[in-house]
Every structure is written in structure tokens, then in C-alpha cells.
Amino acid sequence: MNRLSFLLARTLRREAPLAALSLSEDALLARFATERVALVGNARSLSGTSFGEEIDAADLVIRLNRAPMPSATSHGTRTDALALATSIKAEALERLSPRLTLWMSHKRKRLPWHVATRRGFYLHPREDHADLKQRLGAPPSTGLMMIDLLARSRAAEVTLFGFDFFASLSLTGSRSADRVPHDFTAEAVFVRDLLQRDPRFALRSAGT
Incomplete structure (x- = not known):
């Protein structure tokens, strides 16, 4: 597919040509199998911790959106996979240099050419987003979509860092919880229930 064809498919919301650029969901989940994952x-609140070495010691480090890393001490340095639901400049993506680039948003018109044409590109199915939205009663955050995806994988371990469900706000903006479309109370309940039923998952927070 050339760039013009891509732009046309994106504008007209033609899913099949865009999906043809993507790894299948089964192929992506196979990449997670047996791995110790840091999400x-x-x-x-993650900035006040010293989890960086623990994050970088994982087999696979997945970061979200623009992947802020204010300190190696708190955040580590590796980015093996980047899960996106927002735009990112090509230069910033090259600096992170992920092996896998996952477009999690259901909004195809926002999908950049330089993301869709990277090796290891994955386009998250719209139906998965819709199913999770129905379960939560609100649009899911990028992080929760990744948690749900990893729960369906055969990853050996999944450790969550930097998830406090907007209690400390986000490193990538100044909006409060009431100004974003997500229901963080519902997302916290989702993760709490997952932690109780799936021993592969752990949540690391300040003081733990």
C-alpha cells in the first residue's frame, strides 16, 4: 500500500486495507507468550518511585502513548512495545524505537502513516474496543486496553507500574479525571478483580 492508498482507506474508514498492514491479534499475543512483561x-506518582531497574529487568517493556520517562530511576529506559491511542511524531517514535507499535484507538482517522508502516505494527480490532467499552460503561483508556489484551495472552507475568487510576493525574497533561472520557473507578475495579483471579498480574505502586 502506498501513502495515497493509505490516506484514502483511512479517510473512508475502509478497515480491511488498514488491517492488512497489521499483525494479527493471534500473532501479537504469541509475542507475549512466556514473557515477563512490565506495562x-x-x-x-510513578516519578516518586525507584522502579526503573525492575522495569528494565522485564523480558518485555510496554509503554503507553508518548511514553514519558522523566527519570531512569523511576521509569527505566527500555521501550520494547508502544501502545498508542494518540498521535506521536515520527522523530519521537524513532527515539523510542519499539519493536512493536500498537494502535489501540478505534479512531482510524488519527492513525499516522509512519506508525502504520512500521515493522511490528498492530491495529487493535474495533470490536475489542467496543466490547471493553460495554463492560466498563465508558471508553477504555489505552492502559486498560493493554491490560485486557495481556490478560488474554499466555504471558508468564505482567507487572503494572504507573497505574493509580488518575489519583495523581497524568505525566502527559494537566486534565483532571472529570475532563477525560474514561471511568477510572470502573477501571480500578476491573484491575482489582483481575489481580484477584489471575496470579500472573501484580500492581506496583509507591511504598510497595
Whole structure:
């Protein structure tokens, strides 16, 4: 597919040509199999921790959206996979240099050419987003979509860092919880229930 064809498919919301650029969901989940995964969220509270070495010691480090890393001490340095629901400049993506680039948003018109044409690109199915939205009663955050996806994988371990469900706001903006479309109370309940039923999952927060 050339760039013009891509822009046309994106504008007209033609899913099949865009999906043809993507790894299948089964192929992506196979990449997670047997791995010890660190999923790094963007809560401001992570900046006050010393989890960086633990994050970088994982087999696979997944970051979200623009992946702020204010300190190696708190956030580590590696980015093996980047899960996106917002735009990112090509230069910033090259600096992060993820092996996998996951477009999690159901909004195809926002999908950049330089993301869709990277090796290891994955387009998250709209139906998965819709199913999770129905379960939560609100649009899911990028982080929760990744948690749900990892729960369906055969990852050996999944440790969550930088998830406090907007209690400390986000490193990537100044909006409060009431100004974003997500229901963080519902997301916290979702994760709490997952932690109780799936021993592979752990949540690391300040003081733990």
C-alpha cells in the first residue's frame, strides 16, 4: 500500500486495507507468550518511585502513548512495545524505537502513516474496543486496553507500574479525571478483580 492508498482507506474508514498492514491479534499475543512483561502507565506518582531497574529487568517493556520517562530511576529506559491511542511524531517514535507499535484507538482517522508502516505494527480490532467499552460503561483508556489484551495472552507475568487510576493525574497533561472520557473507578475495579483471579498480574505502586 502506498501513502495515497493509505490516506484514502483511512479517510473512508475502509478497515480491511488498514488491517492488512497489521499483525494479527493471534500473532501479537504469541509475542507475549512466556514473557515477563512490565506495562508502564503514565501516572505522575510513578516519578516518586525507584522502579526503573525492575522495569528494565522485564523480558518485555510496554509503554503507553508518548511514553514519558522523566527519570531512569523511576521509569527505566527500555521501550520494547508502544501502545498508542494518540498521535506521536515520527522523530519521537524513532527515539523510542519499539519493536512493536500498537494502535489501540478505534479512531482510524488519527492513525499516522509512519506508525502504520512500521515493522511490528498492530491495529487493535474495533470490536475489542467496543466490547471493553460495554463492560466498563465508558471508553477504555489505552492502559486498560493493554491490560485486557495481556490478560488474554499466555504471558508468564505482567507487572503494572504507573497505574493509580488518575489519583495523581497524568505525566502527559494537566486534565483532571472529570475532563477525560474514561471511568477510572470502573477501571480500578476491573484491575482489582483481575489481580484477584489471575496470579500472573501484580500492581506496583509507591511504598510497595
